[in-house]
Amino acid sequence: MMMPLLHFENLTLRHPSLERPILHHIEYTVQQGDCVVVLGANGSGKSSLLKLLDGRYKTNEGKIILKNKNILSLSTQERAGCIHTLTQNAQDNLFLNLTLFENYQLIQNKHKADEIDSLADYLRAFNPNLATKLNVLVARLSGGEQQAFALALAVLYPPEILLLDEHTSALDPKTAEHLMALTAHIIHERQITALLTTHNVNHALAYGDRILALKEGLVHDRIERNDKQNLTAEMLMARCY
């Protein structure tokens, strides 16, 4: 049995203008190294769950325990060291008007001790194009290159938890497929614990270790490692939506 890394305890999020809570009594545990796919229709609360984790949303109801510590009381800055988010919007992940190298410098600042190979070598593994564009503004990269670069920076110093909030959904299908495969490869190789939201049930089946389905702010279904093998995309669709 692996040690539980993250635990949502009775987590509830309300919005003053909504009668129904956005998230209601969420109870869930994530183990070290898990890749959990959060599924659900639009408005099911899956993005809100991720935003509560990285501090973009705040609530007082319930707890999010990360390594024995309730992180709901921490500021966005204090969470920065252990949680990293990638979304579909490049401007949430990268400084678009800075160069690749400058983006890297900003990340590196916090981890002065680590010696790493040159940035170009490091980036080649993610996307060969990136290595030649170190002094180009991020805004000038293609969407696929931006997300690949964002992923590269996200795992440069692996966070405790990597949040992937539909990070492929703004890309064309081929690029999205490629980035998803790359992401899965990287997080498995580096044993990174990840929470991933997507609408693509094939991705969920292929890359998720476990699946958490939300519906109208409630936990609708949980699919564990062993159940997953017998599922088809159609069955998953029927169970989760």
Place this chain on the structure above:
Amino acid sequence: MIGLLLATLTQSLTLIPLALGINLSYTLLRATDMTIDGSFVLGAGVFAQLSTMGISPFIAFLVALTCGALAGTFTAFLQNGGKVDPLLAGILTSFILYSVNMAIMGRPNINLLNTPTLFSTAFAHSTTLGWFSVALAVGLIVVAFYTLLQSRFGLCLRAFGDNPALLSRQGYNVTYLRVAGFSLNNLLAAASGAITAQIIGYADIGMGVGMTLVGIGAIVLGQHLILPLVKKQYLRAGSELLAAFIGITLYFFILNGLLRLNINPIYLKLLLGVLLALFLRTATQKASLP
């Protein structure tokens, strides 16, 4: 022609620190900071008041810079962690600064014609030496500013202007960066005010009106001409600096040129305004391209 060039150079020189400050707020922090109108006068007023009281011009100059930085800090705090628009906060501060400046100066106008200033000894010797000493002081400010921009601190300010939310999620203290950025640009505006007061012989409560807009116009002009020529991003800080110089020089070149053509001054502001509007239009169009 020589007269025109000299007029242009001497006029631009005193406003170069202001142009750097506006470059910092407008290009790096991406905020239109109207505090500058007020902190320009604050710098001039504090310097004039202290130096007429017999305090050494060096100390008076340093205090003037500090006061400018404090005005910027105030604007940064008014923004309440990014919840209040910087433009609004700046207008508010500059509004308050009018009273503060009046209180500091005690009267609307302080003359420095017979007061020792940073440059008075040099000017008494010869005009050339005088302008050389002004150029030296401005040069020092430029070098210090450029060094700062090239440092990691400069990178953080640029990142703050680009995406404060992301910078915060990366664990940086954005409140500190906001204060630092706005203090620095108002410090530069105060420096320009204090230097200008020494050149024109007085500090006046109304001397800052419209300075921000002139500065932004000049910088947009300069960037429009310079930045398309610079392809290497790591030369960016340098080219922005160059753009600020060229913009402010060009502004005064046109201003002096139009005067020399005997164009009715009634139309002068209109002409300059139309020109700047054209540049601002093209600048925004360029920015909106992918």
Place this chain on the structure above:
Amino acid sequence: MKRLLAHFSLVTLLLLSACDKPHNTRNPAQKPIQIGIIIPIEHPAMDEITSGFEDTLSATLKQPVKFQVMRAQGDINLQRAMILQLQNKNIDLYAPIATQPTEMTAAMIKDRPIVGLAALLPDSAREHSQLALVDDEITPTQIIQFIHAVYPLKTQFTLVYSNNDKILPQVNEAVAAGKTLGIQINTRMITALPDLYSIAQSLSPQTQGIIVLKDVLVVSGIATLSKTANEKHIALISADDGSVQNGSGFALGVKEYQIGVEGAKVALNILQGTHATDIPVVKMTNLSVFINPEALTAQGQDIQSIQEQAEKQHYAVVNVSDARLGAVK
């Protein structure tokens, strides 16, 4: 397209401004005297001063004279450029109007005479340049003496002033002048406009009149004092025409045209060879009495006595309600 247009207009401007016009080189004997007038901001008073200066100088100077009027429209960058341009044109004499343009001209021009019109500067400011000054401020003593002449029986006045270090010496002078004439002047200081109301409410019952000097803050709230003066039927006396228009009964002041006339005399003196700094600061002696008949009646003031005294001292009487309609130049 727009970018092209912007580039095009910039290039045109540059080309235009690069072509300095060739100077007219006529016979040196015929060359007119060039005088540069610097007007900081558009205001009827500035135009009055300018006409007074131009009219008098054209009439008295034997040589032809050419005036270059520069209007800075409240923009100090423009003003600086204008002075530099005058310098480039080899102007013979500079006539900046108001204190701020005079300071700027004095700081920038060292080798030509300057006549600062309506400019108040300490003598020390004249040391490093050829600066002559026409000071339009009239002394508090003149005001108190005139008040005493109009109302020889009134001995209790209240002087309201603001905490402005330029005003305080004038207040002290007024109080001293009153003492020699047997008038007791009580002083009341305000630090902000709202103070005026409480001061107006707590005036000593013995007060027979309120005096206001050329004090920007107090003058801007003159309506408050006017209301009290009207209610209590006591005189409100000020020192500028603007405050008379806004409810003060009368003021001893200076007509702007006359400032220009005095300035022209100084300029003439300099052009005839006197060094500018040898000419003492000119104080205005040719004064005007501005009256507001409506306010005078409401305050129970004596119009006839004012007119008689003005005539006696050769001061022009200006009715501001006429002036407002443009009937009096």
